Amino acid sequence: AQKVTQAQTEISVVEKEDVTLDCVYETRDTTYYLFWYKQPPSGELVFLIRRNSFDEQNEISGRYSWNFQKSTSSFNFTITASQVVDSAVYFCALSEARRIQGAQKLVFGQGTRLTINP
Amino acid sequence: DAGVIQSPRHEVTEMGQEVTLRCKLISGHNSLFWYRQTMMRGLELLIYFNNNVPIDDSGMPEDRFSAKMPNASFSTLKIQPSEPRDSAVYFCASSLLQGAAFFGQGTRLTVV
Numbered sequence: 001a002q003k004v005t006q007a008q009t010e011i012s013v014v015e016k017e018d019v020t021l022d023c024v025y026e027t028r029d030t031t032y033y034l035f036w037y038k039q040p041p042s043g044e045l046v047f048l049i050r051r052n053s054f055d056e057q058n059e060i061s062g063r064y065s066w067n068f069q070k071s072t073s074s075f076n077f078t079i080t081a082s083q084v085v086d087s088a089v090y091f092c093a094l095s096e097a098r099r100i101q102g103a104q105k106l107v108f109g110q111g112t113r114l115t116i117n118p
Numbered sequence: 119d120a121g122v123i124q125s126p127r128h129e130v131t132e133m134g135q136e137v138t139l140r141c142k143l144i145s146g147h148n149s150l151f152w153y154r155q156t157m158m159r160g161l162e163l164l165i166y167f168n169n170n171v172p173i174d175d176s177g178m179p180e181d182r183f184s185a186k187m188p189n190a191s192f193s194t195l196k197i198q199p200s201e202p203r204d205s206a207v208y209f210c211a212s213s214l215l216q217g218a219a220f221f222g223q224g225t226r227l228t229v230v
Contacts, residue, residue: 033216035218035219037221043223043226044222044223045209045211045221046221047220050217050218097216104216105151105166105174106151106163108160108161109160110160111160
Protein backbone atom coordinates (compact mmCIF):
# COMPACT_ATOMS: atom_id res chain seq x y z
CA ALA A 1 0.00 0.00 0.00
CA GLN A 2 1.13 3.51 -0.68
CA LYS A 3 1.57 5.99 2.11
CA VAL A 4 2.83 9.55 2.46
CA THR A 5 3.93 10.94 5.81
CA GLN A 6 4.41 14.61 6.58
CA ALA A 7 5.56 14.51 10.16
CA GLN A 8 5.52 18.28 10.64
CA THR A 9 1.95 19.31 11.36
CA GLU A 10 2.71 22.99 11.75
CA ILE A 11 5.74 25.18 11.19
CA SER A 12 6.05 28.85 12.06
CA VAL A 13 9.00 31.00 11.01
CA VAL A 14 9.84 34.63 10.64
CA GLU A 15 9.92 36.18 7.20
CA LYS A 16 13.18 35.74 5.27
CA GLU A 17 14.08 32.54 7.07
CA ASP A 18 14.62 29.37 5.08
CA VAL A 19 12.24 26.52 5.85
CA THR A 20 12.18 22.86 4.83
CA LEU A 21 9.05 20.75 4.71
CA ASP A 22 9.63 17.03 5.07
CA CYS A 23 7.93 14.27 3.10
CA VAL A 24 8.54 10.55 3.46
CA TYR A 25 6.74 8.02 1.31
CA GLU A 26 6.18 4.28 1.11
CA THR A 27 5.47 2.30 -2.03
CA ARG A 28 6.25 -1.12 -3.44
CA ASP A 29 6.29 0.21 -6.96
CA THR A 30 9.58 0.83 -8.71
CA THR A 31 8.07 3.55 -10.86
CA TYR A 32 6.03 6.32 -9.33
CA TYR A 33 5.46 10.07 -9.27
CA LEU A 34 5.82 12.50 -6.40
CA PHE A 35 4.04 15.83 -6.11
CA TRP A 36 3.80 18.91 -3.97
CA TYR A 37 0.66 21.03 -3.76
CA LYS A 38 0.01 24.32 -1.97
CA GLN A 39 -3.32 25.19 -0.33
CA PRO A 40 -3.42 28.90 0.55
CA PRO A 41 -6.02 30.33 2.96
CA SER A 42 -8.40 30.83 0.02
CA GLY A 43 -8.72 27.04 -0.13
CA GLU A 44 -7.78 25.98 -3.64
CA LEU A 45 -5.11 23.35 -4.27
CA VAL A 46 -2.26 24.64 -6.41
CA PHE A 47 0.09 22.28 -8.20
CA LEU A 48 3.78 23.02 -7.55
CA ILE A 49 5.86 20.14 -8.88
CA ARG A 50 5.75 16.59 -10.23
CA ARG A 51 8.80 14.33 -10.13
CA ASN A 52 9.35 10.93 -11.74
CA SER A 53 10.98 8.29 -9.55
CA PHE A 54 13.75 7.81 -12.10
CA ASP A 55 14.81 11.43 -11.90
CA GLU A 56 16.68 12.08 -8.67
CA GLN A 57 18.06 15.42 -9.67
CA ASN A 58 17.20 18.22 -7.33
CA GLU A 59 15.04 20.96 -8.77
CA ILE A 60 15.02 24.68 -8.15
CA SER A 61 12.32 27.12 -9.15
CA GLY A 62 12.94 30.61 -7.85
CA ARG A 63 12.85 30.46 -4.07
CA TYR A 64 11.53 26.90 -4.12
CA SER A 65 13.71 23.80 -4.26
CA TRP A 66 13.05 20.11 -3.95
CA ASN A 67 15.38 17.37 -2.75
CA PHE A 68 14.47 13.84 -3.86
CA GLN A 69 16.38 11.01 -2.19
CA LYS A 70 15.27 7.56 -3.19
CA SER A 71 17.60 5.92 -0.65
CA THR A 72 15.62 7.46 2.20
CA SER A 73 12.25 7.62 0.38
CA SER A 74 12.08 11.34 0.92
CA PHE A 75 11.01 14.28 -1.20
CA ASN A 76 11.62 17.41 0.83
CA PHE A 77 10.64 20.94 -0.11
CA THR A 78 12.65 24.03 0.85
CA ILE A 79 11.54 27.63 0.64
CA THR A 80 14.42 30.08 0.70
CA ALA A 81 13.96 33.58 2.05
CA SER A 82 10.35 32.90 3.01
CA GLN A 83 7.66 35.52 2.52
CA VAL A 84 4.30 36.06 4.18
CA VAL A 85 2.59 35.01 0.95
CA ASP A 86 4.13 31.56 1.36
CA SER A 87 1.82 30.94 4.31
CA ALA A 88 -0.32 27.95 3.36
CA VAL A 89 -0.84 24.26 3.91
CA TYR A 90 1.54 22.22 1.79
CA PHE A 91 0.74 18.68 0.71
CA CYS A 92 3.06 16.01 -0.57
CA ALA A 93 1.48 13.28 -2.72
CA LEU A 94 2.39 10.03 -4.44
CA SER A 95 0.96 8.15 -7.40
CA GLU A 96 1.88 4.94 -9.11
CA ALA A 97 3.05 5.01 -12.71
CA ARG A 98 1.62 2.24 -14.80
CA ARG A 99 2.32 1.18 -18.33
CA ILE A 100 -1.39 1.17 -18.93
CA GLN A 101 -2.41 4.53 -20.25
CA GLY A 102 -4.32 6.67 -17.81
CA ALA A 103 -3.90 8.36 -14.52
CA GLN A 104 -3.43 6.70 -11.18
CA LYS A 105 -4.78 7.98 -7.93
CA LEU A 106 -2.90 10.49 -5.83
CA VAL A 107 -2.30 9.57 -2.22
CA PHE A 108 -1.81 12.66 -0.09
CA GLY A 109 0.03 13.27 3.14
CA GLN A 110 -1.76 15.03 5.97
CA GLY A 111 -0.20 18.37 5.08
CA THR A 112 2.06 20.84 6.86
CA ARG A 113 0.63 24.19 7.86
CA LEU A 114 3.31 26.81 7.26
CA THR A 115 2.97 30.23 8.81
CA ILE A 116 5.36 32.99 7.84
CA ASN A 117 5.32 35.84 10.33
CA PRO A 118 6.29 39.35 9.33
CA ASP B 119 -7.18 28.41 -20.59
CA ALA B 120 -9.90 27.82 -18.05
CA GLY B 121 -9.03 25.54 -15.18
CA VAL B 122 -11.24 22.94 -13.57
CA ILE B 123 -14.59 24.53 -12.81
CA GLN B 124 -16.72 23.37 -9.91
CA SER B 125 -20.20 24.43 -8.96
CA PRO B 126 -21.64 25.43 -6.65
CA ARG B 127 -18.85 26.94 -4.55
CA HIS B 128 -20.92 26.68 -1.41
CA GLU B 129 -23.92 24.53 -0.62
CA VAL B 130 -25.98 24.42 2.55
CA THR B 131 -28.68 21.80 2.67
CA GLU B 132 -30.85 20.02 5.17
CA MET B 133 -30.26 16.46 6.19
CA GLY B 134 -32.07 14.07 3.89
CA GLN B 135 -31.95 16.28 0.85
CA GLU B 136 -30.24 15.34 -2.40
CA VAL B 137 -27.07 17.22 -3.26
CA THR B 138 -25.43 17.38 -6.69
CA LEU B 139 -21.93 18.72 -7.17
CA ARG B 140 -20.70 19.52 -10.64
CA CYS B 141 -17.31 19.59 -12.30
CA LYS B 142 -16.05 20.65 -15.71
CA LEU B 143 -12.68 19.22 -16.68
CA ILE B 144 -9.87 21.13 -18.34
CA SER B 145 -10.29 20.80 -22.08
CA GLY B 146 -8.34 17.82 -23.40
CA HIS B 147 -7.88 16.12 -20.05
CA ASN B 148 -9.04 12.52 -19.86
CA SER B 149 -8.85 11.67 -16.15
CA LEU B 150 -11.17 12.94 -13.47
CA PHE B 151 -10.83 12.67 -9.69
CA TRP B 152 -13.24 13.46 -6.87
CA TYR B 153 -11.64 14.15 -3.47
CA ARG B 154 -13.13 15.08 -0.12
CA GLN B 155 -11.29 17.15 2.49
CA THR B 156 -12.11 17.21 6.19
CA MET B 157 -10.11 18.22 9.22
CA MET B 158 -10.27 14.73 10.63
CA ARG B 159 -9.43 12.69 7.54
CA GLY B 160 -7.54 15.12 5.32
CA LEU B 161 -7.76 14.63 1.55
CA GLU B 162 -9.48 11.39 0.60
CA LEU B 163 -9.97 10.07 -2.90
CA LEU B 164 -13.59 9.15 -3.49
CA ILE B 165 -13.51 7.97 -7.09
CA TYR B 166 -11.60 8.49 -10.30
CA PHE B 167 -12.29 8.00 -13.99
CA ASN B 168 -10.07 7.46 -17.01
CA ASN B 169 -11.69 8.18 -20.39
CA ASN B 170 -15.14 8.36 -18.74
CA VAL B 171 -14.75 4.91 -17.17
CA PRO B 172 -14.73 4.60 -13.36
CA ILE B 173 -11.44 2.98 -12.36
CA ASP B 174 -11.50 3.00 -8.57
CA ASP B 175 -14.53 3.85 -6.47
CA SER B 176 -13.32 2.18 -3.28
CA GLY B 177 -13.25 5.55 -1.54
CA MET B 178 -16.94 6.22 -2.02
CA PRO B 179 -18.30 6.14 1.54
CA GLU B 180 -21.47 4.24 0.88
CA ASP B 181 -24.37 3.78 -1.50
CA ARG B 182 -25.60 7.27 -0.81
CA PHE B 183 -22.77 8.56 -2.98
CA SER B 184 -22.69 8.20 -6.75
CA ALA B 185 -20.57 9.79 -9.49
CA LYS B 186 -21.02 9.94 -13.22
CA MET B 187 -19.32 11.25 -16.32
CA PRO B 188 -22.07 11.78 -18.87
CA ASN B 189 -19.46 13.06 -21.32
CA ALA B 190 -15.73 13.58 -21.57
CA SER B 191 -15.73 17.05 -20.09
CA PHE B 192 -18.26 16.93 -17.28
CA SER B 193 -18.88 15.00 -14.07
CA THR B 194 -21.37 15.00 -11.22
CA LEU B 195 -21.13 13.73 -7.66
CA LYS B 196 -24.48 13.07 -6.04
CA ILE B 197 -25.28 12.45 -2.40
CA GLN B 198 -28.75 11.11 -1.67
CA PRO B 199 -29.82 11.37 1.08
CA SER B 200 -27.30 13.76 2.58
CA GLU B 201 -26.22 13.53 6.24
CA PRO B 202 -24.40 16.00 8.53
CA ARG B 203 -21.26 13.84 8.43
CA ASP B 204 -21.03 14.52 4.68
CA SER B 205 -20.12 18.12 5.45
CA ALA B 206 -16.72 18.75 3.86
CA VAL B 207 -14.98 20.45 0.98
CA TYR B 208 -15.30 18.41 -2.19
CA PHE B 209 -12.64 18.84 -4.84
CA CYS B 210 -12.65 17.78 -8.42
CA ALA B 211 -9.38 17.44 -10.34
CA SER B 212 -8.45 16.53 -13.89
CA SER B 213 -5.29 15.38 -15.60
CA LEU B 214 -4.00 14.25 -18.95
CA LEU B 215 -2.72 10.67 -18.91
CA GLN B 216 -0.26 10.53 -16.00
CA GLY B 217 0.43 14.21 -15.83
CA ALA B 218 -0.19 16.43 -12.85
CA ALA B 219 -3.72 16.69 -11.52
CA PHE B 220 -5.16 20.21 -11.50
CA PHE B 221 -7.81 20.96 -8.94
CA GLY B 222 -10.94 23.06 -9.00
CA GLN B 223 -11.77 25.63 -6.34
CA GLY B 224 -13.79 23.12 -4.37
CA THR B 225 -17.38 23.00 -3.14
CA ARG B 226 -17.91 23.60 0.56
CA LEU B 227 -20.87 21.45 1.57
CA THR B 228 -22.67 21.94 4.84
CA VAL B 229 -25.45 19.55 5.78
CA VAL B 230 -27.53 20.74 8.74
